[in-house]
Amino acid sequence: MMISPVKIWRRQKEIRSLLHKKGTVLSWTFIYAPPEEFKKNAPYAVVLVALDNGERAFGQLVECDKDSIKIGMPVYSILRKVREVSAEDIIAYGLKFKPYEKN
């Protein structure tokens, strides 16, 4: 299933305001049975984050040791490739999260 380039363009405008924000993990899971378009990434961690600005967001958690993921851990939002349905399609970039050390 192709993702409309127009849809990706509209979404980019929303993503911009969510980038490089700090927050904490409200909940998390590790996906072993993915949808078709995420098959090659599995297994992967997904977190629900309360951003420090009061907003909430979902995203995959990257650059993180699997055993260290826990509710309450500090993370920040980054821009990463999220979906590539086929080689001919536009690559969708979106929100992911990375852990950081709180001083």
Place this chain on the structure above:
Amino acid sequence: MISVIGYYTTKFGELWEKSLFDLVEEALFGVLKECHIEKGKIDAIFFGNMMGGTLENNLHSPSKIAEIMGTHIPVFRAEAACASGGAAFHLAHTYLEANTGKTVLVIGAEKMTDYSPEEVISALTAASSGEEQESGLTFPGLYAMMAQVYLQKYNYSKIDLSYVSYKNHYHGSLNDKAHFRKKISLQEIESSPLVAYPLGVLDCSPISDGASAIIMTSDKTLLSKQKKAIRVLSTEVATDTISLKNRKFIDGIEATQIAGKKAFHKAGIEPDSIQIAELHDCFSIAELFAMEDLGFWKKGSAGKRISLLETMLNSGNSLTTNTSGGLKAAGHPVGATGIKQIGEVYLQLTKQAGSRQVKNAKKGLTHNIGGSGGTAIVSIFGV
């Protein structure tokens, strides 16, 4: 007064020899035969189905149903993800409230096993928010996130969830229409391969094919001829955000609380008057949420009480849940589930449930959820 006067369901499972509309045909004519009613007596049909469009490229199913049945009556399709069956039932009930002396057929069906698990997961995921889809979340993933918060908040662990599947597989072993008729041990459940941590494959309802149908009437003459009927005491729907992220809480489902409260109020009874309930156990955690959100058990206590198997058949307690095997063992052909739940309550209240019969069941409840809790439908029945 609106009554359910008959029920028929196909077997649930991997039914490779049957298409969506083969299943629909079997259930349509099956329920008419069960009730000894001519098709000319049916005034309208309500069809619950989620993925006919996304998976099979089959829309305009009402017209297809008219073709199968050989009729020109109104036929409507209802879609509310996994609550599509419950939504069809609720709309049929509303139709009968507005039209006295009428009879309707409500059918739910889904064909899921023609496709790879990844394709089915993608199609199911269409019922979550765009942002959830973009992050690679699935429904097991969303319920896993809800489970994580519940388990941590009330100090439970993954093992405490296993009792739901244990109980429901035992019940499923007694239901000849169930997808799985095998009893499973707690150890098998705990050690089953992970789908979305902390949920393993034996915490999750399966991908199934199946169709279920009931006939409902507000026609007093027709009702007086039917030996086995149950009354609809109430049916209530509540909705919430499609995304989990902006809910007030995620260690439970607020839409269930709202629909449940209204349904009990309208029926004029309290939760302790219910002897049997079919609850939406799409994942093990979901039955624990339902028990608490409907007011059967106190918030935070379900993790402990389920381990005592209080709601298992012949436990000697006042409430038995998911005697059909629930979504877990009976199977979860999405659109059919909400109708099968009502059918199971019908069988129990009319004493036709065979080896899984609950003695002296007088009041029953069904609880059907769409998505991660964006739709909740709670209905109460009595004899």
